[in-house]
Amino acid sequence: MNYLITIIIPTYNCEKTIGDALDSILGQSIKEVEVLIVDGLSTDRTLEIVAQYQTKHANIVVHSEKDEGIYDAMNKGIGLAKGDWLYFMGSDDTLFENTTLEKVASTISLNNADLIYGNVKIVGDTGWAKDGDIYDGKFATLKLLNKNISHQAIFYNTKFIKEYIGIFNKAYTICSDWDFNLRCWAKTEFYYVDIVIANFYSGGLSTNGSDPRFEKEYISNIQKYFNIDLFHDLLNNPSFRKHQKVRQLQKKYYPFKTKLHDFLQRISLKIKA
Numbered sequence: 665m666n667y668l669i670t671i672i673i674p675t676y677n678c679e680k681t682i683g684d685a686l687d688s689i690l691g692q693s694i695k696e697v698e699v700l701i702v703d704g705l706s707t708d709r710t711l712e713i714v715a716q717y718q719t720k721h722a723n724i725v726v727h728s729e730k731d732e733g734i735y736d737a738m739n740k741g742i743g744l745a746k747g748d749w750l751y752f753m754g755s756d757d758t759l760f761e762n763t764t765l766e767k768v769a770s771t772i773s774l775n776n777a778d779l780i781y782g783n784v785k786i787v788g789d790t791g792w793a794k795d796g797d798i799y800d801g802k803f804a805t806l807k808l809l810n811k812n813i814s815h816q817a818i819f820y821n822t823k824f825i826k827e828y829i830g831i832f833n834k835a836y837t838i839c840s841d842w843d844f845n846l847r848c849w850a851k852t853e854f855y856y857v858d859i860v861i862a863n864f865y866s867g868g869l870s871t872n873g874s875d876p877r878f879e880k881e882y883i884s885n886i887q888k889y890f891n892i893d894l895f896h897d898l899l900n901n902p903s904f905r906k907h908q909k910v911r912q913l914q915k916k917y918y919p920f921k922t923k924l925h926d927f928l929q930r931i932s933l934k935i936k937a
Contacts, residue, residue, distance in 0.1 A: 665696070665723070666696065666748075667696055667697060667698040667723070667746050667747035667748070668694070668696040668697065668747060668748055668749060668769060668772070669696070669697050669698070669747045669748070669749045669750075669751055669765060669768070669769075669819065670697075670698040670699075670700055670741070670745035670746060670747030670749070670750055670751070670822070671689055671697060671698070671699050671700065671751045671752075671753050672700045672702060672737075672738060672741030672742070672745065672750060672751065672752050672753070673685060673699065673700065673701050673702065673752075673753050673754070673755055674702050674703075674704070674731075674734045674737035674738055674741070674752075674754075674755065675701055675702065675703045675704070675706060675710050675714075675737075675755045676703065676704040676705075676706050676710070676755075677706045677707060677708045677710060678706070678708075678710050678755035678756060679706075679708045679709040679710045679712075679713055681755055681756035681865075682710055682713055682714060682755050683713055683717075684756075684758055685753060685754075685755055685756065685757060685758055686699065686714070686717050686724070687758075688758035688759040688762075689753075689759060690717070690721060691762045692759065692762055692763075692764065692765045692766070693762055693763050693765070693766045694765050694766050694769055695723075696769075697723060697747070697765060698723050698725065698745065698746050698747050699721070699723055699724045699725065700725050700727070700741050700744055700745060701714055701724065701725065701726045701727065701728075702727050702728075702731070702737040702738070702740050702741045702744070703726060703727065703728035703729075703737075704728075704729075704730060704731040704733075704737060705728060705729065705730050706728070710755075711726065711728060714726055725744070727740060727741075727744055732834055733834065733837060735832040735833070735834050735836070735837075735840045735841075736834055738752055738831075738832055739831040739832055739834070742822075742825060742826070742831060745822060747822060748821070748822055748823075749772065749819050749820065749821055749822060750819070750820040750821075750822050750825060751818070751819050751820075752815045752816070752818075752841075753816060753862065754816060754864070754865065756865045757816050757862050757863060757864055757865055758862065758863045759861070759862050759863075760784075760785060760859075760860040760861060760862055760863060761860075764859070764860075764861055764862070767857070767859055768780060768782075768819055768857070768861070771855070771857050772819075775855055777821075777852075777853065777854070777855035778820070778821045778824040778848075778851075778852040778853075779818060779819065779820055779821065779824070779848055779852065779853075779854045779855065780818070780819045780854070780855045780856075780857060781803075781813055781817045781818040781819070781854055781855070781856055781857070781861075782817050782856070782857045782858065782859045782860060782861040783798050783799060783800065783801065783817055783858070783859065783860045783861065784798075784799050784814045784816050784817045784860065784861055784862050784863070784864040785797070785798055785799075785860050785862070785863050785864065786798075786799055786864055786866065787863050787864065787865045787866065788865060788866035789866060790866045792811065795866075798860060799814055799817075799864070800813070800814075801856075801858075802856045802858075803854065803856070805849065805898060806898060806901065806903060806904065808845065808846065808849055809846075809886065809898060809904060809905065810903070810904065810905045811905075812839070812841065812842035812845060813845055813854075814862075814864055815841040815844075815845075816861060816862040816864050817861045817862065818845070818854075820848070824848075824851075824852065825848075828851050828852075829844070829847055829848055829851065832844050835877055836875050836877060836878040837875060837877075838874065838875035838878070839875040839878040840878075842878070843878060843885065846885070846886070846889055847889055850889040850890050850891075882906060883899065883906055883909060883910060883913065886898075886899065887899075894910055894913055894914050894917075894918070895914065895918075895921070895925055900914075900925075
């Protein structure tokens with residue numbers, strides 16, 4: 665069967681939630697969907713529960729072996745996926761309504777986008793959103809530099825990912841999906857559709873965790889992905905989340921250029937005034 669979408673679900677000891685996740689997929693109004701369970705050798709009833717679903721649904725595929733964490737599982741999913749589009753779903757998340765994938769499929773058929781995204785509904789408080797919030801509307805570049813699009817809100821064209829982006833950086837243990845989205849954004853336009861894609865349940869790694877290596881390499885990565893220098897308007901912007909660090913780097917490595925840049929900005933402001 666030709667699949668329009670492959671839904672990749674990394675699992676590890678999620679017997680309490682995996683049934684709800686699968687029910688929300690199998691109850692969709694379109695059926696051209698591959699469900700790829702990438703399991704890290706669960707020791708609870710997760711695989712048993714999934715096996716029960718497999719007896720009735722041939723589109724559920726299970727790959728179970730030891731992995732190096734959620735992003736390693738997601739990378740394996742990219743390699744195994746047969747669908748034209750990829751969607752990464754948490755084992756404790758659910759699609760928002762039974763017509764969600766139908767709406768996404770309609771959007772796919774009407775444009776040539778490489779990535780399509782919508783919103784998620786937050787269930788439970790997180791460090792960056794409250795219970796019941798709809799996260800987080802349409803993004804622009806600066807907005808994405810300051811916070812991520814939830815991966816439960818995004819559909820990625822499989823060919824685009826395999827040919828131009830590659831896999832998740834496993835060195836970033838919590839924010840690799842943000843890094844992944846930044847790499848995508850630097851390569852192509854994202855198409856926004858104003859619908860809720862999924863219920864995002866708080867409590868996962870990204871809810872309140874930090875990623876020191878991601879933060880340490882963040883500015884240099886942005887420069888590399890977008891091919892910009894430290895004086896580019898995106899970075900040299902008080903609204904940028906790491907603007908103070910950018911200023912420190914400017915003064916440390918380019919003291920003369922920093923003074924000249926600041927002087928010209930003051931002159932420009934006076935002229936505008």
